[in-house]
Each structure stands twice: as C-alpha cells, then as structure tokens.
Amino acid sequence: MLTLCLLALISFSAAEKFSYNGYKVYEVTPKTLAEADLLVNFEDDLNFDFWSEVRTLDTAVDVMVAPIAQESFEDALKSENIEYATLIEDVDEKIQEEDLRQGRSATVETGEVTFTEYMRHNEILAYIDQLAQDYSNIATTEVIGKSFEGRDLTVIRISNGGADNKSIIFIEAAIHAREWIAPPVALYIINQLVENPSYANMYEDIEWVIFPVVNPDGYEYTHTDVRLWRKTRTPATICYGVDANRNFDFQWMVTGASNWQCSETYAGRSAFSEVETQAVRNFFDSHRGRIKLFIDLHSYGNLLMYPWGYTSDPPEDVEELQSLGDKVNDAIHTVRGTNYTVGTARSILYATSGGSRDYAKAFGGIDLSYTIELPAGGDAGFNPDASEIVPVVTEIWEGIKVFYEHVLEKYVNN
Ligand SMILES: [Zn+2]
Structure with missing residues (x-):
C-alpha cells in the first residue's frame, strides 16, 4: 500500500511541469552604455532569463527574474537610476491562464495542419x-x-x-x-x-x-x-x-x-x-x-x-x-x-x-x-x-x- 502511494506520488510529481511561481518579468530600459553593461552582466546568472535580447540604448528589455533575486535586482536598478517597470507580476499565473485559454480543444487529425493551436x-x-x-x-x-x-x-x-x-x-x-x-x-x-x-x-x-x-x-x-x-x-x-x-x-x-x-x-x-x-x-x-x-x-x-x-x-x-x-x-x-x-x-x-x-x-x-x-x-x-x-x-x-x-x-x- 505504502509502495503504491509512493509510486503514485513519484509519477505525479514527474508529470508536474516546472513552476514559475513568483517569477517576475521586468521591463528595463537602459539609457547609457554603462546601464546596458550592468544589465548584460546578469545574463549568466541562473536566476535571470532574458526574454528579449539586450538592445541598443533606450529600448526596453524584458527580463524574467526568480523570486530569490528580485530584491537585489531592484536595489541595483534603483541605485543606478535605471528605468524599469514590472511587465508580468507572476509568470506561473500567466502560463496557467494561457494554458486554460489555449488548451487544446481537439487533437489535430494525423496529417492535418492547424493554425488555431500550437502543434507538437x-x-x-x-x-x-x-x-x-x-x-x-x-x-x-x-x-x-x-x-x-x-x-x-x-x-x-x-x-x-x-x-x-x-x-x-x-x-x-x-x-x-x-x-x-x-x-x-x-x-x-x-x-x-x-x-x-x-x-x-x-x-x-x-x-x-x-x-x-x-x-x-x-x-x-x-x-x-x-x-x-x-x-x-x-x-x-x-x-x-x-x-x-x-x-x-x-x-x-x-x-x-x-x-x-x-x-x-x-x-x-x-x-x-x-x-x-x-x-x-x-x-x-x-x-x-x-x-x-x-x-x-x-x-x-x-x-x-x-x-x-x-x-x-x-x-x-x-x-x-x-x-x-x-x-x-x-x-x-x-x-x-x-x-x-x-x-x-x-x-x-x-x-x-x-x-x-x-x-x-x-x-x-x-x-x-x-x-x-x-x-x-x-x-x-x-x-x-x-x-x-x-x-x-x-x-x-x-x-x-x-x-x-x-x-x-x-x-x-x-
Ligand atoms: Zn530566438
């Protein structure tokens, strides 16, 4: 019985998708090269994920930041006076909303194409x-x-x-x-x-x-x-x-x-x-x-x-x-x-x-x-x-x- 429960648990968690619970997306707009460089420095950090590439100056860059790094990131932006706003408050919520909205209504017939759903x-x-x-x-x-x-x-x-x-x-x-x-x-x-x-x-x-x-x-x-x-x-x-x-x-x-x-x-x-x-x-x-x-x-x-x-x-x-x-x-x-x-x-x-x-x-x-x-x-x-x-x-x-x-x-x- 215990084994069965454990097995069920394991297979359930294996089927779970990675959760972006609490992940935020910031829209950051570097205005000087120094500001852009500061931003680029976060690229190798596992807690940061650049959704759009770092552009030339005065163009917003979308960066997803893990909960653990948000406070220090905001502090860094504030101390350098870099312009930013929150684009997505909770990425997980966003993904779930979209999964619901575009949840596959029907499987595509084998050999057919659809442009109303994303295909596998x-x-x-x-x-x-x-x-x-x-x-x-x-x-x-x-x-x-x-x-x-x-x-x-x-x-x-x-x-x-x-x-x-x-x-x-x-x-x-x-x-x-x-x-x-x-x-x-x-x-x-x-x-x-x-x-x-x-x-x-x-x-x-x-x-x-x-x-x-x-x-x-x-x-x-x-x-x-x-x-x-x-x-x-x-x-x-x-x-x-x-x-x-x-x-x-x-x-x-x-x-x-x-x-x-x-x-x-x-x-x-x-x-x-x-x-x-x-x-x-x-x-x-x-x-x-x-x-x-x-x-x-x-x-x-x-x-x-x-x-x-x-x-x-x-x-x-x-x-x-x-x-x-x-x-x-x-x-x-x-x-x-x-x-x-x-x-x-x-x-x-x-x-x-x-x-x-x-x-x-x-x-x-x-x-x-x-x-x-x-x-x-x-x-x-x-x-x-x-x-x-x-x-x-x-x-x-x-x-x-x-x-x-x-x-x-x-x-x-x-
Ligand atoms: Zn690409």
Missing part, C-alpha cells in the same frame, strides 16, 4: 509527410539528421522538378525551443506553397527548403516540462543544453555568448558540438552555391536583422540587405500596421556571435541572410495567444512573397 513535433512531421504523399510531384521530405534524443530532423523540399540546380530559399524555425510562434510561420509558408494552387508559380524556378523545428528536443521539452526552455537538451556536467544559435563556427564564442554551461547563451564545448547545428551546416555544404536566401525564424521583438551580429562593421552589400528588408517590412505593414525594425543585428542588438545567420553569410555562401524576430503576444511574451497565430502568419506571408520576388529577379531572371 510529431504532428508537424505527420503534416509534412502527408503533404509529401499527397503532392508527391512537388513535395518531398528529407531527414537531414537526428536530434540528440533521436528525433528526426526533417525538412520539406518544395519544387516542381525541372533543373536540379535551382536556386534555393532555405527557411528554419525553432532553433530556440520556446519560441512557439516560429513553427506555425514555417508551416504556413509550406501550407500556402503546397496547398494553395495560386502560388504554384513560386516553386517553378525556385526550390524551397523549410525546416520547421530545428531543435525538436527542446521544443518538446517546452511542451512537457519547462515552458521557457531555450537550448538543446544535451547534458553537460551540471546543466543541460546548448544555445544552438551560438554554436555555429563563425566567430564562435567571440562575443555575446557564454562558456558557462548553465547560461541561456552557452555556446557549447566546441563549435558545432550539437547534432542539430551540424545538420544545418551539412545541408549548407551539400547545396553550396544554390542557397540564395536564408531566413531564421525567432521570437520576439519585431526585428528584421541581417549580418553582422558580432561587429558593427556593415557587410559589403548592406544597401541591398537594408532595402530588401525595408520592402519586406512595407509588405508586412500593409496587412494590419505591424512594424519591424530593420538593420544589421549589431545595430539593433548587443553583440552576438556563433549564430546561423552570420554563419550562412560568412561560410554558407548565402548573401541574403536574415533573422526575423516575430511579434510577442501582447504582454504575454513567448506565449502569444493561439488566436494570434493566424494574424502573424498571414502578414509574414506577404513579406515572404517580397523575399521571393527579389531572389527571382536577382538570381533567376538575370
């Missing part, structure tokens, strides 16, 4: 595999690796055949596990290309390769255990996971990345230590010269960023990258007034290095390389209400069309 990794794979079956003349799936925990790293390729050296547009999502709004954007692009016949022209001269969940172990972990997990799930000696977007071998561990294994921006014990980033690198290598545009989908912040992240020196083709980004933003803006900030990553954010965007441009042979930080859900951070999925994916689709036109004009019609 196996559902996403089932959908793209179904497309490959139903539209075998234009869609194929390809497993380009296995995650650390053994999940398939699957991309879908969309093309109507023809020349086997077509220019490629490569789009990836969810290299950061908790950024749930990113996979639906990838899925909507897939959905429109494959299932909406009015866009059939878009894969005549271009092949699309879309990788909807780069970090499936982390992504599933955010659904089952820790909602705000960001990294991969490889164990180190004390902590788990590597920030896959600091793990690429260009300017690796140079700036804006951590060598502390428990940090949210831990770059890994070496560049490309993660099988997930190796898979992306290998795909770049085996399609060298063909990939013309790379888009890495993240959240949040409404940012459209191109290289470089590690230096304030602009790339040679800064004018083209900026004007294309501006046009994409204009197209998105037309839908419902959403605005993105466009610029080099370093002009918008504090320095970062070892990310896929910079790697794609430096070593992947891809001139046009962008990070899109999708919108937050109001004050809900990484938990945009599921009702926000449709507005976000449909406005981004307008921007994707502009990207496509540019690639077509530059690389195909020329």
Whole structure:
C-alpha cells in the first residue's frame, strides 16, 4: 500500500511541469552604455532569463527574474537610476491562464495542419509527410539528421522538378525551443506553397527548403516540462543544453555568448558540438552555391536583422540587405500596421556571435541572410495567444512573397 502511494506520488510529481511561481518579468530600459553593461552582466546568472535580447540604448528589455533575486535586482536598478517597470507580476499565473485559454480543444487529425493551436513535433512531421504523399510531384521530405534524443530532423523540399540546380530559399524555425510562434510561420509558408494552387508559380524556378523545428528536443521539452526552455537538451556536467544559435563556427564564442554551461547563451564545448547545428551546416555544404536566401525564424521583438551580429562593421552589400528588408517590412505593414525594425543585428542588438545567420553569410555562401524576430503576444511574451497565430502568419506571408520576388529577379531572371 505504502509502495503504491509512493509510486503514485513519484509519477505525479514527474508529470508536474516546472513552476514559475513568483517569477517576475521586468521591463528595463537602459539609457547609457554603462546601464546596458550592468544589465548584460546578469545574463549568466541562473536566476535571470532574458526574454528579449539586450538592445541598443533606450529600448526596453524584458527580463524574467526568480523570486530569490528580485530584491537585489531592484536595489541595483534603483541605485543606478535605471528605468524599469514590472511587465508580468507572476509568470506561473500567466502560463496557467494561457494554458486554460489555449488548451487544446481537439487533437489535430494525423496529417492535418492547424493554425488555431500550437502543434507538437510529431504532428508537424505527420503534416509534412502527408503533404509529401499527397503532392508527391512537388513535395518531398528529407531527414537531414537526428536530434540528440533521436528525433528526426526533417525538412520539406518544395519544387516542381525541372533543373536540379535551382536556386534555393532555405527557411528554419525553432532553433530556440520556446519560441512557439516560429513553427506555425514555417508551416504556413509550406501550407500556402503546397496547398494553395495560386502560388504554384513560386516553386517553378525556385526550390524551397523549410525546416520547421530545428531543435525538436527542446521544443518538446517546452511542451512537457519547462515552458521557457531555450537550448538543446544535451547534458553537460551540471546543466543541460546548448544555445544552438551560438554554436555555429563563425566567430564562435567571440562575443555575446557564454562558456558557462548553465547560461541561456552557452555556446557549447566546441563549435558545432550539437547534432542539430551540424545538420544545418551539412545541408549548407551539400547545396553550396544554390542557397540564395536564408531566413531564421525567432521570437520576439519585431526585428528584421541581417549580418553582422558580432561587429558593427556593415557587410559589403548592406544597401541591398537594408532595402530588401525595408520592402519586406512595407509588405508586412500593409496587412494590419505591424512594424519591424530593420538593420544589421549589431545595430539593433548587443553583440552576438556563433549564430546561423552570420554563419550562412560568412561560410554558407548565402548573401541574403536574415533573422526575423516575430511579434510577442501582447504582454504575454513567448506565449502569444493561439488566436494570434493566424494574424502573424498571414502578414509574414506577404513579406515572404517580397523575399521571393527579389531572389527571382536577382538570381533567376538575370
Ligand atoms: Zn530566438
């Protein structure tokens, strides 16, 4: 009897998700470099989790702080006269509210897609595999690796055949596990290309390769255990996971990345230590010269960023990258007034290095390389209400069309 009770207890607690009880999110606005530096110093502290990246001056940064560190954090901000406000009083309450509101009303039929709920990794794979079956003349799936925990790293390729050296547009999502709004954007692009016949022209001269969940172990972990997990799930000696977007071998561990294994921006014990980033690198290598545009989908912040992240020196083709980004933003803006900030990553954010965007441009042979930080859900951070999925994916689709036109004009019609 006692054993049974204990067993029940153990299995119950194992099923419990991590609680963010008492965790607060502060909105901090550094006005000087010294203030920004002070803030950045908290990045490696386990009690702090930066929801939005530290930006350049006068832009609010959202930081989640564990209860134990709140008093000293507030004292530090006050003593330096740094402007701050409380964005979320209790993160756990917020997550529970949202779980209730967007609780899965029905399971998605295997092989179907939905844009009114967040899908699990196996559902996403089932959908793209179904497309490959139903539209075998234009869609194929390809497993380009296995995650650390053994999940398939699957991309879908969309093309109507023809020349086997077509220019490629490569789009990836969810290299950061908790950024749930990113996979639906990838899925909507897939959905429109494959299932909406009015866009059939878009894969005549271009092949699309879309990788909807780069970090499936982390992504599933955010659904089952820790909602705000960001990294991969490889164990180190004390902590788990590597920030896959600091793990690429260009300017690796140079700036804006951590060598502390428990940090949210831990770059890994070496560049490309993660099988997930190796898979992306290998795909770049085996399609060298063909990939013309790379888009890495993240959240949040409404940012459209191109290289470089590690230096304030602009790339040679800064004018083209900026004007294309501006046009994409204009197209998105037309839908419902959403605005993105466009610029080099370093002009918008504090320095970062070892990310896929910079790697794609430096070593992947891809001139046009962008990070899109999708919108937050109001004050809900990484938990945009599921009702926000449709507005976000449909406005981004307008921007994707502009990207496509540019690639077509530059690389195909020329
Ligand atoms: Zn991210």
